[in-house]
Amino acid sequence: MRTEPKLTRLDRVxxxxxxxxxxxxxxxxxKMSRHRIVLFAATLAFYGAIVWAVVITSWLxxxxxxxxxxxxxxxxxxxHWFVDYYVVLGQRGPTAVMVxxxxxxxxxxxxxxxxxxxxxxxxxxxxxxxGAAKYGMGRLGPHYATVIxxxxxxxxxxxxxxxxxxxxxxxxxxxxxLASGARAQRWLSxxxxxxxxxxxxxxxxxxxxxxxxxxxxxxxxxxxxxxLPWFEPLIARAEATIFDLRERWRSRSAxxxxxxxxxxxxxxxxxxxxxxxxxxxxxxAYLAPGPHTTRSERxxxxxxxxxxxxxxxxxxxxxxxxxxxxxxx
Numbered sequence: 001m002r003t004e005p006k007l008t009r010l011d012r013v014x015x016x017x018x019x020x021x022x023x024x025x026x027x028x029x030x031k032m033s034r035h036r037i038v039l040f041a042a043t044l045a046f047y048g049a050i051v052w053a054v055v056i057t058s059w060l061x062x063x064x065x066x067x068x069x070x071x072x073x074x075x076x077x078x079x080h081w082f083v084d085y086y087v088v089l090g091q092r093g094p095t096a097v098m099v100x101x102x103x104x105x106x107x108x109x110x111x112x113x114x115x116x117x118x119x120x121x122x123x124x125x126x127x128x129x130x131g132a133a134k135y136g137m138g139r140l141g142p143h144y145a146t147v148i149x150x151x152x153x154x155x156x157x158x159x160x161x162x163x164x165x166x167x168x169x170x171x172x173x174x175x176x177x178l179a180s181g182a183r184a185q186r187w188l189s190x191x192x193x194x195x196x197x198x199x200x201x202x203x204x205x206x207x208x209x210x211x212x213x214x215x216x217x218x219x220x221x222x223x224x225x226x227x228l229p230w231f232e233p234l235i236a237r238a239e240a241t242i243f244d245l246r247e248r249w250r251s252r253s254a255x256x257x258x259x260x261x262x263x264x265x266x267x268x269x270x271x272x273x274x275x276x277x278x279x280x281x282x283x284x285a286y287l288a289p290g291p292h293t294t295r296s297e298r299x300x301x302x303x304x305x306x307x308x309x310x311x312x313x314x315x316x317x318x319x320x321x322x323x324x325x326x327x328x329x
Contacts, residue, residue, distance in 0.1 A: 029114075029236075030177065030229045040226040047219045051137075054160070054212050057151045064210040065149060068142045072205040083202045090164030090199035095171040096123065103178070113242060115178050117235045118228065122170050125224050125231075130166050133220065134158040142207050162209045162217030168196035169221025177225060196221065 030036075053060040073080060088094055096119075103115035139160035140152040153160075172195050176188030200214030209217075 028180075029232050031232070032227075032229045036226060036229065040223065043219055043222050043226060047216065047223065050212060050216045050219065054139075054151050054216075055153060057149070060212050061151045062149070064142075064212055067204060067211050068145075068207065071207070073207060076205075083205050087164065087199060087202040087206065089172075089195060090168040090203075092163075092167050092171075095167065099171050099174065102175070106178070113239045114235060117238055118178060119174055121231050121235060122174055122224055122228060125228075126166060126170050126221070129224065130161060130163055130217070130220050133161055133216075134163065139210075139213075141213075142210060159209060160213050160216060161220050162200055162203060162213040164203050164209070165196055165200035165214050165217030166221035166224075168192075168199040169218055170224055172196060173221065173225045177228060 050060070073083075100116065100119060103119050106115045107113055135158055137160050138154045138156050138158070140146065140155050140157035141159040144157065145152050146155070169192065172192035173189070176185050176192055179185040179188050196218060197214075200209070200218055203209040204211055204214055
């Protein structure tokens with residue numbers, strides 16, 4: 001019986017991904033078509049228009065202040081508990097964990113790393129673009145506003161655009177982006193758009209964002225989803241590199257085990273007692289040729305010199321205890 005080599009956790013994961021050597025035919029990788037480029041350009045122009053409207057303190061900023069003074073959380077206080085839970089759909093940690101779990105299962109079923117890599121690239125783009133805009137424009141939120149009617153720009157804030165809204169667009173929109181069929185893409189796109197707008201309006205209700213923050217956050221997330229096909233070649237190369245490194249590591253481990261590894265242990269079962277009794281008697285041991293004598297006929301080996309103790313040599317008149325003494329005169 002031979003013992004099989006113990007597989008590591010990484011070996012088991014890649015073994016599951018290797019069940020199907022080729023990508024399934026129903027998975028279509030989106031490309032940057034002319035229609036998509038037009039939508040991207042229009043969304044980018046809308047993004048710039050919102051920023052410009054806030055910078056020049058236009059009617060959009062006045063609308064922000066009117067909504068803030070309206071205080072929706074006081075007007076409709078009965079739904080405050082629901083909004084507190086609903087706004088979690090735009091937080092980075094919980095949404096990323098839920099979507100990553102679903103896409104991980106998709107990767108296992110479709111035998112490809114593309115869903116997880118697409119999620120990673122989209123979140124990386126979100127952190128870079130939205131984070132740079134937040135700290136670059138430095139707008140203060142409604143709770144920290146200082147001058148009534150001002151745009152509160154470049155005052156050390158990090159509220160513009162809305163990160164909750166942009167994160168909701170990306171994390172839920174990636175499910176529509178990776179959907180297999182056109183019908184599923186349309187339905188998931190509509191659901192992600194409504195969910196992300198709801199998350200943005202929830203932040204306005206709670207008073208943590210201006211209305212213009214939500215509009216810019218929704219536009220920023222949409223730009224990432226529209227421009228994601230430009231990064232598909234990078235995702236494909238990353239996937240190929242990961243599998244290539246895996247193959248090199250496995251071949252190196254196999255060669256190292258073949259050269260310096262211990263041979264497989266062979267376990268021999270113990271014989272039964274009935275088998276031992278049925279065997280022939282044991283053959284006599286082999287003896288070297290030549291005459292052999294019995295032990296009684298051999299010459300005793302005696303050490304040289306007297307075997308008497310030293311005190312008997314010095315006092316010869318003493319006799320051992322129990323021996324017969326000589327007759328006295």
